Amino acid sequence: MIDLTTNYLGFKLKNPVIASASPITNSLGGIKRLEDNGIAAVVLHSLFEEQINHEQKVLDHFLYKENDSYAEALEYFPTDMQFDNLDSEHYLEFVSEVKKSTDLPIIASLNGVSDAGWIKYGSKLQEAGADALELNITYIPTSIDMSGAEIEDMYIKTVKNLRQHISIPLNVKMNSYFTNPASMAKRFVEAGANGLTLFDNPINVDIDLEELSAIQNAHLTNSKDKSESLRWCAILYKKIHADLCINTGIKTGQDVLKAMMSGANSVAVASILLEKGEKYLYNMLLEMEQWMVEKEYESINQMIGSISLNHTDNPSAYERNSYMYALKHFKI
């Protein structure tokens, strides 16, 4: 009997595969289907800083500016504002509904960057029943006067502030836009993160030649996209006191095994579920088990970190040393 269990953020997971935030984790039906097909935990779709701030602005507008006439005040709100106003309340209701309906660990997700009032929302998510909280923190600076150090400090302040508002485990979903992502990972952990997800998949920018305008697209990934996550996970393994989750480009059972060997305790998947449906999870888990039987592994724990920077016979694969070798041996 193969043991696929692993620990992440203090939860004992039945296997390492977590559903990353996506439209599937946006509905109870999607989450139930994931549970039925073997998912170990779920990250809910994100509640965005802009949504919470928008709600606060609407509330301020209502309470302080137009409080002389209720009916009149309502007319000031365009329909989309009313809709946004409901968003964060709906999110809280959704968290408690999901918690009542499944036995899975449920990780609520906040998406934002600033160290401002919205962060207090973390405590509401905890009260609503979230087992853990993920903070997706990515800021694209368009000011050329803003230094990397300023942005990094802003991130750290945000994590520290959120940590003060919650007692449940905190997972930081990082991006890889740092000169030294490992140093940022260490700082996130010192600021209070219990787990780190490496890495968020950047939203693509393109230009629409018909509309003559810039556009942004969320897009699906492929297995090759996990390269940076593998590299930095292998570098971080055993160097920080936090669990590691590999995200971006985990598409097959073999990808999951590679993530574990680089030092991850879990993986988070979105594209593969959107592409092939929740039932595909069964294939991923089966492929892992078959490989493990063939190679005589008994448990996932045996392989965690076995090809991390500390343990591999070929550490240069993760370093600059092998760059020249890789170029020399390039084949088409």
Ligand SMILES: Cc1cc2nc3c(=O)[nH]c(=O)nc-3n(C[C@H](O)[C@H](O)[C@H](O)COP(=O)(O)O)c2cc1C
């Ligand atoms: C349509 C779509 C919606 C997403 N929504 C969110 C979201 O709300 N919050 C978040 O943190 N990530 C979101 N993501 C990113 C995924 O959670 C995940 O990090 C990314 O797709 C990389 O994982 P993958 O290679 O398994 O797809 C979304 C991705 C897609 C494709």
